[in-house]
Amino acid sequence: MKKRNKKYNPNKLVNLYRNELAKTYELWSSFDDVELTEASDRLKAAGVSKKQVIEGMYEYFDGDLVVPILWDLMVDDTAFFVGMDSYYYHKDDPTDIQTSAVQFDVPAMTYDQFKLGGSDAKVMDEHGFKRRWKGLEKETDDVHKPFLDKGYKLFKCMCYMKADVKFKDFESYSKFKAERVSRGMHRKYRLQELAA
Numbered sequence: 001m002k003k004r005n006k007k008y009n010p011n012k013l014v015n016l017y018r019n020e021l022a023k024t025y026e027l028w029s030s031f032d033d034v035e036l037t038e039a040s041d042r043l044k045a046a047g048v049s050k051k052q053v054i055e056g057m058y059e060y061f062d063g064d065l066v067v068p069i070l071w072d073l074m075v076d077d078t079a080f081f082v083g084m085d086s087y088y089y090h091k092d093d094p095t096d097i098q099t100s101a102v103q104f105d106v107p108a109m110t111y112d113q114f115k116l117g118g119s120d121a122k123v124m125d126e127h128g129f130k131r132r133w134k135g136l137e138k139e140t141d142d143v144h145k146p147f148l149d150k151g152y153k154l155f156k157c158m159c160y161m162k163a164d165v166k167f168k169d170f171e172s173y174s175k176f177k178a179e180r181v182s183r184g185m186h187r188k189y190r191l192q193e194l195a196a
Contacts (some may be wrong), residue, residue: 017170024164029063033084033140033157036060058183059190065161067179069111073172074165077108082136083160086143088152098152102126102143106133 039060043053054070068074082104090096104123106114113119117135125131134142144154167173 021167021170021173024166026162027063027065027068027165028160028162029061029065029069030158030160031061031066033159034154058186064176064180064183065163065165067176067183068165068167068172071172071175071179072111073167073176074111074163075168076110078111078114078163078165079108080104080106080114081162082106084140084143085158086147086154087156088144088147088154091151091153098147100143100147104133104139109133 036057040053040057043056048056057070058066084100084102086100088098088100090098106123107121109119109121113121113133113135115136117133117138119133121133122130123133133139140157144157148154167176
């Protein structure tokens with residue numbers, strides 16, 4: 001039997017965990033904002049807990065960026081890319097369909113600043129001018145407003161979000177991996193039910 005020359009290093013796993021934690025992970029999510037808003041309103045009206053609301057929202061998202069967002073697992077300074085394709089029909093003539101497509105490259109900020117505004121970060125608008133980021137909700141409202149004012153109704157808003165995520169700590173990274181596996185299994189069983 002061959003003698004082992006290497007000494008046992010009990011810190012080897014700790015170093016592996018540190019390496020995993022130091023990486024940035026490019027995560028993405030896509031969803032229909034109209035469908036998501038309706039589902040969120042239904043769940044909140046039912047009076048369910050925050051955890052049940054989060055778990056209820058999973059099925060409306062593709063991709064994994066939703067996990068660190070909903071469970072607050074990522075570090076505060078995160079840059080986002082957002083793309084939105086919106087589809088509207090006129091209330092008087094449902095065959096009159098309009099579309100709009102916008103993209104935002106949002107510099108690093110906290111998720112609350114990304115969603116609600118309050119950051120001094122600048123983004124480029126569609127005309128190439130730099131302006132202050134108003135928050136995703138306000139930016140979305142500004143995109144829809146010209147169409148809604150003309151009598152159109154939003155019926156689909158496909159959103160794509162991408163970010164390079166760093167996790168807060170190893171516990172957050174472990175939670176992300178567990179939720180990712182859980183979501184994958186849940187999706188697999190749901191697809192099997194639909195196929196049967």
